[in-house]
Amino acid sequence: MATITERDLAATIDHAILKPELTRADVDAELDIAAEWRVFSVCVRPSDIAHAVARLDGTGVAVGTVIGFPHGTTSTAAKVAEVRQALADGATEFDMVVNIGALRSGFDDVVTADIAAVVAAASGHVTKVILETSLLDDEQIARGSRLTEAGGADFVKTSTGFAGGGATVPHVELMRANVGPGVQVKASGGVRSYADALAMLAAGATRLGTSGSAVILGEARRVDAGGDAVGAVDASSY
Template identity: 75%
Template sequence: MSYSEADIAATIDHAILKPELTRADVDAELDIAAEWKVFSVCVRPSDIPHAVERLAGTGVAVGTVIGFPHGTTSTATKVAEVHQALADGAVELDMVLNIGWLRSGFGAEVEADIRAVVEAAGDHIVKVIFETAYLTDDEIVRACRLSEAAGADFVKTSTGFAGGGATLPHVTLMRASVGPEVQVKASGGVRSLDTAVAFLDAGCTRLGTSASATILGEARAIAAGAAATGAVDDSSY
C-alpha cells in the first residue's frame, strides 16, 4: 500500500515524554509537531496546559499518558489523572494497564481498571498500553480481549521505556485479537519510514514516535526524488 506524507503524518502521535526534557526541549518538540502537521502530541501530564496553548490554531491535538510508565498506580489515581488531564485540555489518553495484575491472571481487576478510565474519559479516545516486551503471546491476547471488553478505543504496544518496543509479530497478533472497531497503535522503536510503513501495512492506524521529523522527512525526500525523475506520481510512495 502507498501512503502520502500527509497520510503518514495523520497517524502520528508525536511523543514528548522523556522525564529529563526541559521546557525549551518540550517547545522544540511541539514546534516539530506543528511544522510536520502530525495528528497529535503525547505529552507529560504537567505539560498539557502549555502544549494546548502553544499548539492552539495548528490543528495538532494534545494527548497525554495515564498511569505512566508502569501502570501500577491505583484505579482511583488513574481516574483522578483522567479528570485533571481533560480539565487541562487533553483530548486523548494513553493509559498503561496494570502489567503485574495481567501477568498474575487477575483479568477481572485489569478489565475494571481499564473500564474505570474509559468511563472517566467519556467521549475521549482511550488507548491501552500493554508493554508487550514483558508479555507472552497468550498474555497479549488476553490484554486485547480485556481492553476490548472494557470499551477501549485502541490497544497499544509499548511505553518506549521498557527496553523493547513494537514488533511486527506483536502488532499482527494484536490486530487479530480485537474486533474491527478497536484500533492498534505501534509505539517504541518507530524511527524510520520503512518501519512506519510496515506497521501501517500490518494494520496499525496510529504510530507513537519521537522521530516524526525523520520519518516524514524521508517520505518528503522520496516523493521529491520521484517527482524530479518523473518516475511515479509524486503524491505517494
C-alpha cells in the same frame, strides 16, 4: 513497495514528548516539530498538557497524554483522577498503561475494571491501553488485547518506550487479530524510520507513537517528490 503520502502518514502519528529529563525549551522544540510537520497529535507528560494546548492552539495538532505512566501500577482511583485533571487541562486523548502485574497474574476482572474506569472518566474521548509487550508473552498480549476491547477502549497499544524493546510486526499482527474492527492498534516504541512506519501500518496499526516524526515524514516527503526514502524496504518482507 506500498507507500503512503507525507500528509496521510502525518495523520497517523502521535508525536511523543515524554522523556522525564526534557526541559521546557526541549518540550517547546518538540511541540514546534509537531506543528511544522502537522502530525495528528502530541503525547505529552501530564504536567505539560496546559502549556502544549496553548502553544499548539490554531495548529490543528491535538494534545494527548499518558495515564498511570510508565508502569501501570497506580490505583484505578489515581488513574481516574489523572484523567479528570488532564481533561481539565485540555487533553483530548489518553494513553493508559495496563496494570501489567495483574495481566500477567491472570486477574482479568481487575484489568478490565481498571480499563473501564479510565474509559468512563475520559467521557467519550479516545482512550488507548498500553500493554507493554516486551514484558508479556504472546498469550498475555492476545488476552490483554481482548481485555482492552472488553473494557471499552478505542485502541490497544504496544509499548511505553521505557521498558526496553518496542513495537514489532508480529506483536502488532497479534494484537490486530485479537480485537474486533471497532478497536484500533497503535504501534509505539522503536518506530524511527519511514520503513518502520510502513511495516507497522501494513501489520494492522492505524496510529504510530514516535519521537522521530521529522525523520519519518522527511523520508515520506522525499518519496512524494519521486526520490527514495533512506532505509526504505518492502513492508511485505517484515
